[in-house]
Amino acid sequence: MLIRFLGAAGEVTGSNYLLESENSRYLIDCGIFQGENEEKNEAPFDFSPSSIKAVILTHSHLDHSGRIPKLVKEGFKGKIFATLPTIELCEILWFDTVKLMREEVERINRKNQRAGRPPVKALYDEEDVEATLKLFEPVPYDEVVSLEDIKFRLRDSSHILGSASVEVWNKDTKVVFSGDIGQWEGVMEGTPATIEQADYVVIESTYGDRVHKTLEQTREEFTRIIQSAISENGKVLIPSFVVDRAQRIIYEIRLLEERHILSNRIPVYFDSPMGKKVTEVYRKYNNLLSSELQRYYLNSRDPFDIENLKYLSSVEESKRINDIDTGIIIAGSGMCTGGRILHHIKHSIWKENTHIIFVGYQAQGTLGRRIVDGARNINVMGEEIAVRAKIHTINGFSSHADQKDLLKWAEGFQSNPVFIITHGEMTSSQALSQLFRIKGYQTLIPTRGQSIDLLKKEISEVKPVPSIDWNSLLSELEAQISSIKERVTGSSDLEKFSLLKAVSIILREINEK
Template identity: 40%
Template sequence: MALLNFYGAIQQVTGSCYLIESRDGARVLMECGMRQGRRDADEDNRAPFPFDPGSLNAVVISHAHLDHSGLLPRLAAAGYRGPIYATVATSELLELMLLDSAHIQEHDAEWENKWRARVGKPQITPIYTTADAELALKLRHPLEYEELHEVAPGVRLTYHDAGHILGSAIVELEVDDHHLTRRLVFSGDLGNTCSPLMHNPSILTRADAVMLESTYGDRDHRCSEDTLDELAGILQQAYRDGGNVLIPSFAVGRTQDLIYYLGRFYQEGRLKQQAVFLDSPMAIRANAIYSRYQDQFDLPEHNGRPAKKVKRIEQWLPILRCTASPEESMAINRINSGAIIIAGSGMCTGGRIVHHFKHNIWRKECHLIFPGFQARGTLGRNIVDGASNIKVLHQRFAVKAQIHTLGGFSAHAGQSQLIDWVKNFDHRPELYLVHGELEKMQILQQELKRQLNWDACIPEPGEQVVL
């Protein structure tokens, strides 16, 4: 019999990791994500894998975000040498994401060790190194959407467009079980149907088991036009207040959406600020990859006219300034008003955004906009929940800036979109809720029962089920 093991993103949002074992001995790992935000996340990311990496036949990745792919370098360092499957665009983004993550691991360990040396604490090592990331990247095996490929004996993979970020995929696995074939579908991260760039998620109808993400299982997003009007109003108020605007943003996906929206405001004369800084080397490089894959975009019409095609994403917003070097980033700190600063990380767990907090978050005329989900335990979530002061870079700062959350910009499907997607499956396959906080899963579970009379399971960490 074929088995499905739930190892990560179980009753929490990050750290996706699932192992499929066939009766004939094939072992396929689906996702190898990094855990983020929680106090014990670093310890979890350093822990031994709950399986032998050398015994795996293949690894299947749904998309490039680190909570789905970020431990691939550790997997390679632990002995995995098989193929890592991903879509063509995801394969390209993985190079960007994993090398940047490795650099951050090395840099943060070096910086932390300088502080530890001064206070007499033991030294730490990075979770993985650039060499580990390069080893993992050599194992990439890109596949096109809708291409059927045998990834292990008796296990076949097809990717379908998930509409979440560039290259994101719904994973369909056919697993031979003697004379039967069991079909497992993993939603990956399903895209918000209001996304300005991505296609709507592909609709599937056949499965024996479905794994459904539930990041926003408890609620729907606001209408995108209402959210845009709110964003425009915040930016105009910030201009009148005379402060800067900080936007923590994921380098891949959210940043490109924001550039598109700010470009719209600029063309409509609704953007008073005269400088938008993209202060993220990874986002700058991601823009170049996005620019090469514009055939995968679904640009909406605006005022009855198709959105214009551009050679480079930056051309959508002429006042955008990309600050790749540390010196360019530090120069932004001399600007006290009139700037919009987009920087990583999206949940404020590191990156350049925390340096901008140091210079802005204690100023009441500044505005801080969260355009997406903030996982429990992250600095971003603490601020959203009303923290009066925060600790960054071993210093404590009062939170005086005006805080805004804009749920309508999420790249994830909301509750109704999740239900609308999953209800297309015939014959009520086994349904497992993953990739969400427990209380949000429970609300989605109740709605599935109420609306569709469908009993969804919420797995326990480490649980194993028969496909």
């Protein structure tokens, strides 16, 4: 069995792995590139779409699902396997994508026409989405599905509703694709399934170099920001993915109101044409949510419903809140690459009493990343705007595991697999790889386009651990650390920082044991 890494290799977005057995070809995910590499979405696939037997989809996020309608448009006729919530969320996200793409294409073509250039076309349209939806085949978690020469099984990865890791068997080899992995004790979806056996594990590394703050710290931080914005009579803008993160934020606001920290008179707006529908899917499949959230439903209450929450579907409704003084606005897109958040940023980022809270990963090359990185001026929809708002980043609400949780998930494997690290910026993937190697695991970081033959174990086995002289090892470490402390660490030491951080995590773990 051969895997070709065609996206999310050395980068976060564009997940796309081609799995080739002796007789057939399968895809694990087929997502869009976001940020820097966006132009790759237009490029032809590196394979013939009609040669693919089936697609196994880990979850609905567009960086995993967004190019599937293009695949169908270009000749793919096989089945697309996914969980039911994933299918329903894809339907909502894809139709919204078509709408956004059409608006963008119309804008470009008006320019092109004036400049005498030929018109451009959208990646796909409604008809392609309709045709794609017909190919879906729902698969429940934990059930083995046999295809021609492989078997696969979806396991709950607790990243968003319906998200899955995929176990694939072919002959004597087993490979696991982590998909995106959620936090270990996630507030929304609980804890990811532990998988014990694999020869190879393709693992994401979005936050491979970072440890999130604790839930308590995260909630305190969120409370503090909201309180100061309200006291300054300002707006709180929360650019957010419409699936999962937005529902999480609404739930967190609900908790603040339950504890009387936040008045339920402060208006909260979920400004998205998809918002209501997505939240509806969460309600429908609430049996897949964490026990904390299920408890609400058992008591006939809804964790995603608060009195002062307004869903804004139409553009007119959205425009009407431009002039409000104070309130919390949740809007997409999460990385400010488009969507209604742009209007709100344009209207409010130049005001000092505006607070913008980033609650998700910001890919390189996106407007969100530029703001987070401290840009003083930004260009929003063709207009130069000064950044005077207070900018905050809260990673603790992330639906992604941090370094510590990725390690926990990896430690579930009892078979000493090779970890193939993907879906992360290079520094993240490398930090995770270093940590795994310290733990004695074999790792690989593939580059885009690289193939790995899973039948031949090309990587040499890890040597058995020699007996350890703890005392001399620790005193050597102490000596090294005090010499580092003596000098000011310059930028040349930056690359070692992630390794040091990894070491400190391991030391803390040893201590706790």
